[in-house]
Amino acid sequence: ETGVTQTPRHLVMGMTNKKSLKCEQHLGHNAMYWYKQSAKKPLELMFVYSLEERVENNSVPSRFSPECPNSSHLFLHLHTLQPEDSALYLCASSRRIGGGGELFFGEGSRLTVL
């Protein structure tokens, strides 16, 4: 396995459901990120984890709950979402030091909230 892997690639859920997105990186990085990409909007940084500690939370609603159990895995737990939360959710990883902040992205999880 290589790079950054996200599952599931597609997810449809109702507003009362609880689901989770999973991200795994095989690059030996120690920083991981969740981004939200909506149509006709710029990329939105949601959460940043460095050495498994959350270092940034950009005013994301509490219906999104991240979890980083170790440096290779990152989850985004979803509950009571709204239709406007439908988007492509991208996971990324990077080196904590060096590399200029270059991010390595997964292929994304396309979320549709009905």
Place this chain on the structure above:
Amino acid sequence: AQSVTQLDSQVPVFEEAPVELRCNYSSSVSVYLFWYVQYPNQGLQLLLKYLSGSTLVESINGFEAEFNKSQTSFHLRKPSVHISDTAEYFCAVSRVSAGGTSYGKLTFGQGTILTVHP
């Protein structure tokens, strides 16, 4: 804080024509610069980057970008595009930090959709 402006939201071109995607940034400190490409239904992939050294950087598929510090620009160019270059392109910038930690500091532009027509 830094910011990135991609001056064109959409660029249509014909196959084998040259193309330039424009990117300007604003920062009070030195920066690193990146171009990412996103094909339909995929994540972002790094196309090329400027960290230091030569201001002209190239990708393996024929794109190049030149860092122009005086004009605070990092425009992306390709002399002859292919249908397969159709994608969205993102310019991004991060600031150079003295301590070497650089995570979480990428700022993205709004993206330019390049459409190559036959």
